[in-house]
Amino acid sequence: MRYATRMDCLEDKSLLSVMEIQETDDMILFTGGFPSPETYPLEEITDAFIKTLEREGKAALSYCSTSGHKPLREVIRHRMKRIFDLDYNLDEVIITSGSQQGLDMSAMLFINKGDVVLFETPSYLGAVSALRAHEAQLVAIPTDRQGLELNALKQALDQYGDKVKMIYVNPDFQNPTGRSWSEQRRIEFMEMISQYDVAVLEDAAYSELAYDNKPQKPLSYYDKKGQVVYIGTFSKTFCPGLRVAWLCARGEMMQKYLVLKNAADLSSSAIAQMQMAYYLTHYDLDAHIAKISRLYKHRRDVMAKAIKENFPEEIQFVLPAGGLFIWLELPVDYDTRKLLPIAMENKVAFVPGTAFYPNASRSNEMRLNFSNMKDEDLVKGIRILANVTKRFMKER
Amino acid sequence: MRYATRMDCLEDKSLLSVMEIQETDDMILFTGGFPSPETYPLEEITDAFIKTLEREGKAALSYCSTSGHKPLREVIRHRMKRIFDLDYNLDEVIITSGSQQGLDMSAMLFINKGDVVLFETPSYLGAVSALRAHEAQLVAIPTDRQGLELNALKQALDQYGDKVKMIYVNPDFQNPTGRSWSEQRRIEFMEMISQYDVAVLEDAAYSELAYDNKPQKPLSYYDKKGQVVYIGTFSKTFCPGLRVAWLCARGEMMQKYLVLKNAADLSSSAIAQMQMAYYLTHYDLDAHIAKISRLYKHRRDVMAKAIKENFPEEIQFVLPAGGLFIWLELPVDYDTRKLLPIAMENKVAFVPGTAFYPNASRSNEMRLNFSNMKDEDLVKGIRILANVTKRFMKER
Numbered sequence: 133m134r135y136a137t138r139m140d141c142l143e144d145k146s147l148l149s150v151m152e153i154q155e156t157d158d159m160i161l162f163t164g165g166f167p168s169p170e171t172y173p174l175e176e177i178t179d180a181f182i183k184t185l186e187r188e189g190k191a192a193l194s195y196c197s198t199s200g201h202k203p204l205r206e207v208i209r210h211r212m213k214r215i216f217d218l219d220y221n222l223d224e225v226i227i228t229s230g231s232q233q234g235l236d237m238s239a240m241l242f243i244n245k246g247d248v249v250l251f252e253t254p255s256y257l258g259a260v261s262a263l264r265a266h267e268a269q270l271v272a273i274p275t276d277r278q279g280l281e282l283n284a285l286k287q288a289l290d291q292y293g294d295k296v297k298m299i300y301v302n303p304d305f306q307n308p309t310g311r312s313w314s315e316q317r318r319i320e321f322m323e324m325i326s327q328y329d330v331a332v333l334e335d336a337a338y339s340e341l342a343y344d345n346k347p348q349k350p351l352s353y354y355d356k357k358g359q360v361v362y363i364g365t366f367s368k369t370f371c372p373g374l375r376v377a378w379l380c381a382r383g384e385m386m387q388k389y390l391v392l393k394n395a396a397d398l399s400s401s402a403i404a405q406m407q408m409a410y411y412l413t414h415y416d417l418d419a420h421i422a423k424i425s426r427l428y429k430h431r432r433d434v435m436a437k438a439i440k441e442n443f444p445e446e447i448q449f450v451l452p453a454g455g456l457f458i459w460l461e462l463p464v465d466y467d468t469r470k471l472l473p474i475a476m477e478n479k480v481a482f483v484p485g486t487a488f489y490p491n492a493s494r495s496n497e498m499r500l501n502f503s504n505m506k507d508e509d510l511v512k513g514i515r516i517l518a519n520v521t522k523r524f525m526k527e528r
Numbered sequence: 529m530r531y532a533t534r535m536d537c538l539e540d541k542s543l544l545s546v547m548e549i550q551e552t553d554d555m556i557l558f559t560g561g562f563p564s565p566e567t568y569p570l571e572e573i574t575d576a577f578i579k580t581l582e583r584e585g586k587a588a589l590s591y592c593s594t595s596g597h598k599p600l601r602e603v604i605r606h607r608m609k610r611i612f613d614l615d616y617n618l619d620e621v622i623i624t625s626g627s628q629q630g631l632d633m634s635a636m637l638f639i640n641k642g643d644v645v646l647f648e649t650p651s652y653l654g655a656v657s658a659l660r661a662h663e664a665q666l667v668a669i670p671t672d673r674q675g676l677e678l679n680a681l682k683q684a685l686d687q688y689g690d691k692v693k694m695i696y697v698n699p700d701f702q703n704p705t706g707r708s709w710s711e712q713r714r715i716e717f718m719e720m721i722s723q724y725d726v727a728v729l730e731d732a733a734y735s736e737l738a739y740d741n742k743p744q745k746p747l748s749y750y751d752k753k754g755q756v757v758y759i760g761t762f763s764k765t766f767c768p769g770l771r772v773a774w775l776c777a778r779g780e781m782m783q784k785y786l787v788l789k790n791a792a793d794l795s796s797s798a799i800a801q802m803q804m805a806y807y808l809t810h811y812d813l814d815a816h817i818a819k820i821s822r823l824y825k826h827r828r829d830v831m832a833k834a835i836k837e838n839f840p841e842e843i844q845f846v847l848p849a850g851g852l853f854i855w856l857e858l859p860v861d862y863d864t865r866k867l868l869p870i871a872m873e874n875k876v877a878f879v880p881g882t883a884f885y886p887n888a889s890r891s892n893e894m895r896l897n898f899s900n901m902k903d904e905d906l907v908k909g910i911r912i913l914a915n916v917t918k919r920f921m922k923e924r
Contacts, residue, residue: 244534
């Protein structure tokens with residue numbers, strides 16, 4: 133069989149294999165990128181489902197409109213206004229099947245084979261897959277503790293010129309480092325890119341999971357020219373199983389997204405959308421998020437303490453102020469891809485840092501998820517991982 | 529903003545606007561392509577949901593594996609064996625978010641910009657969107673009452689040579705004509721294409737909706753070289769709202785589909801899949817299909833009778849032996865796109881035939897859905913449409 137050339141760009145199956153592990157294995161998994169299942173409001177979701185079928189009847193089991201269930205889009209719109217001071221009209225908000233679909237559609241909307249995407253690095257490997265699947269050339273833009281490095285960004289914008297179609301960023305408690313951009317950096321970034329004809333894909337998956345301060349204003353808030361595509365999701369704040377996420381874009385751009393959504397899967401599940409709308413209007417998602425934030429903050433602290441107590445001093449990390457991950461840095465000459473199989477023999481798994489670099493330029497880091505586990509497993513897993521890491525570092 | 533060139537290929541928004549009509553309007557809609565909502569087994573689906581949450585708990589609300597929920601894939605596999613005598617291993621069956629996603633992923637797997645897809649014509653316009661979104665060049669292959677015209681197929685295969693990557697077909701009660709390929713034609717087709725290095729996309733959306741005879745053997749049954757990708761769905765036999773469909777492919781090809789599925793949306797909804805698996809093991813889908821088949825057969829007959837009684841004699845159709853549509857043919861010099869706005873003023877809508885021709889080569893037909901309406905509305909709608917059509921034909 134003769135396949136499309138895009139398949140040559142998709143060799144890295146790291147995320148795929150991580151997903152496949154989860155269903156089958158019994159080890160301590162620091163690999164996840166999701167909220168803790170024990171927090172899922174099972175009773176409320178069941179109630180929302182039953183009420184939805186009672187109220188909406190058969191409509192809930194039919195096709196939905198391509199743009200998505202209107203009342204859900206309304207609630208999301210008002211919620212974004214209230215929490216982030218974002219102003220979107222109803223027809224500037226559509227529902228997607230997980231935010232991954234928003235990434236995929238964005239790649240489709242902007243990318244011809246070989247076009248350049250400037251990619252916040254390290255960053256979400258699902259975005260790497262989505263962009264590579266459309267044969268984007270990913271150019272890594274490094275970050276410092278304030279956010280994307282603007283000098284590097286400007287250099288790349290000027291170097292690649294018209295080939296640059298999109299900038300992918302994940303400004304809040306980003307995956308994998310847990311870091312957030314400063315307000316100043318956001319403002320400067322938006323000022324800089326407003327000089328260029330380029331779209332910004334703002335992945336806001338973790339934005340509401342703020343443990344130490346209030347959520348910050350999204351890039352979209354500072355967007356005067358309609359360059360920002362904002363992608364939000366309930367997968368991290370509620371549960372990923374319903375696959376309900378949303379995408380916001382301005383004017384004619386949204387019309388084009390609709391055409392692509394239709395080509396991709398006609399529409400997202402009607403019942404899942406109606407259920408979510410019911411939950412949002414009859415229950416209190418804010419209270420739910422406050423509750424899980426307390427829990428995750430506690431787990432973050434437990435993991436951080438265990439790391440400090442068990443890992444050698446030269447292994448570094450920055451305590452994240454939100455999100456689901458701690459990003460652990462080994463000395464530069466160690467490759468965590470080689471550590472992973474040894475850790476897995478000892479029943480602990482993590483995601484090697486390389487997966488988050490589009491060009492695998494660094495390999496001494498690992499991503500550890502802390503949201504998904506009881507204290508004793510967190511501590512046990514970190515102890516095992518620390519021991520394995522120490523041996524690994526000695527033996528090399 | 530500078531968009532990808534694919535957007536130039538997606539100008540035809542016919543399907544999109546059809547989807548957008550459905551949520552808002554109160555007219556008699558012959559536009560649908562779905563089962564009748566009154567047949568959805570609401571109680572059973574509610575039961576399946578509650579039992580699933582009781583049994584599977586939080587796992588039902590988490591991410592699923594990329595390939596899909598195993599027990600569901602098992603049931604589907606056995607079902608395909610029982611009904612169609614198809615042999616697929618478990619790892620040759622994955623779950624997709626509606627069969628539209630299977631089409632989209634298939635385009636991604638095989639199509640580079642400008643590659644040729646030989647396209648059964650007329651045929652499903654959602655497949656046109658999915659293929660155009662990846663800049664396939666669609667070459668229409670005509671059909672006769674036995675199926676795809678093999679002379680035209682061979683000519684196109686030889687003319688376009690290596691550029692041909694895929695053949696899209698819809699052999700059972702196809703959308704929009706309701707026709708099925710004969711057994712002989714299936715065998716000859718598979719024999720012919722086995723001489724070429726080309727994939728066949730077999731869209732089996734309507735295969736189980738057989739009203740007059742038993743379902744036929746799919747093309748995949750005759751496939752000795754692993755060329756056929758088989759796409760099935762519960763959207764037409766059960767309900768579309770859960771967005772649960774499946775895709776079967778052989779060996780290494782399936783590995784590549786998994787990579788694409790992961791890039792597209794990580795995984796389909798876990799709870800929807802588990803619910804579907806529960807329904808399939810605890811209820812009787814065969815009995816459900818038998819029941820809806822009796823109902824749709826009756827409605828087909830009501831619509832056919834009303835057409836014969838109300839339309840002028842020169843307007844032709846073939847009574848379909850299954851599926852959801854009657855395909856109505858006006859004399860060749862009339863354009864049903866011009867009839868549509870007049871019909872809609874009179875509160876009746878249909879899909880103009882042009883939408884099903886990738887190159888809009890014919891415009892004198894219309895697709896009428898009969899599954900979705902009570903007898904009196906069927907008759908009333910056909911009467912209005914017949915009157916409008918008569919006036920339209922006279923006035924021209």
